[in-house]
Amino acid sequence: MLRTLAAIGTDGDRRYAGDMAALWLRFQAQAAEVTADRALALRARDAIAPHEGRWAVALYGYDIGGPMALWRGVAEAALGDRDAAVAAFEAAAGSADALGARPWALEARTRLAAALTVRGGPGDTARAAELRDRVRAEAAALGLATGGPLPAANVFRPGDGAAGEEGVWTLTYDGVTVHVPDAKGLHDLRQLIANPGTGIPATSLLSPDPGAPVPPGADPVLDDEARARYQRHLAALDEEIDRAAALGRDEKATALDAERAALVAELRAAAGLAGRPRRLGDAAERARKTVTARIRDTLRKLDVRHPALAAHLRASVTTGTHCTYRPAEPAHFRL
Incomplete structure (x- = not known):
């Protein structure tokens, strides 16, 4: 066709x-x-x-x-x-x-x-x-x-003003329909469902705009002592972000993400002060952790709102540096 x-x-x-x-x-x-x-x-x-x-x-x-x-x-x-x-x-x-x-x-x-x-x-x-x-x-x-x-009909789509409430998604699976608020994990899952069997880089899910620059594989840092200090700070932030996402505390996770971005920007601005810039913080790994956390958070919420859909997606979606939707049996969704 x-x-x-x-x-x-x-x-x-x-x-x-x-x-x-x-x-x-x-x-x-x-x-x-x-x-x-x-x-x-x-x-x-x-x-x-x-x-x-x-x-x-x-x-x-x-x-x-x-x-x-x-x-x-x-x-x-x-x-x-x-x-x-x-x-x-x-x-x-x-x-x-x-x-x-x-x-x-x-x-x-x-x-x-x-x-x-x-x-x-x-x-x-x-x-x-x-x-x-x-x-x-x-x-x-x-x-x-x-x-x-x-x-x-199975449905996995956001409202668009003309068809539904702004910021509200319609999810239908196995004859059951629910309406849920917008979340980043829903956008990730929708992109995966639209490309069954295809591994999509987590970096692409994190920055879905095809015109947006993908961050390099690492960030510039300072000398050994400064690098160690920033490593500890970034590691602590990463743990806090993951913990907040796991608990569904989206506002706190967003604030911590902003703090981490500011820290990375500071590192970039100061790169080269020690005579030879180094690299810290794999962007692919950061994307993997962020996308995995928000998909898991969405599935946890669906466990309450739509258990059958949550079970289907949990069994069909794999996350990592590349994420894939691969259902055991085809399940067509209107997107």
Whole structure:
């Protein structure tokens, strides 16, 4: 799918006009869902909007791709607009019912159940469970039984003002949704989940801005006596930072980090006074300790708020100078 999208580029509207237009619109929504690409989701939603209330009919009627409201809902879900996604899937289910297109009604209600789970509003979880039971029963009657429970959508994304509260994350796993405050460990985990099986340097997680300079492998220091004194001070600060992070005392850890940064800046300013600058404090090691501490802190908090997700991440994430998300079984998340 992604290779096809890249090959089409920006020429899709022209290449797939006429009897192929509905296929192209549907493809864009599906690609946005898979990639979690916000720009693509916006384009898909805006392109589908003029066709609201219609069906995706292509190839002179040989391909029926369901209600356009269904694919608008897919785009809205990819954007994280929970209310709009629920409304679109409800409209799609109603349209399919009106036409007597039962398989498409099942598809719409399956996605509606997932959208309700993600939204997590009053009564949404219970309604989603009822919808899944209904879908299973009707699918069995049509000979379309899945053979097992229908999966709920997994979500690991921050709010963006339009879709959710600023500074609040939506986390959904195994059919359970929680909303948690922003934390650096959540950003680390999201980047790892977005790149399953890929080892990401802790230094990159510590400074995710690709344009930001990565600190060198070490910091300049003074002569032997001064170096020993600063080593002791830095070691003590590192221990205090780790202890504060382990206890969830983020404000204290931040203050200690600032103190350490000021000390390192002082060392850099004084480098060379003894005639030959030396090196202290491996940046990769510092990044390893900091990133590991904040991921562990986030997992400890999730132990209380969402035990199943915490267990999944703890079993799937390894930390070190390189950090990796490698689940035993694939677990797709909307990011």
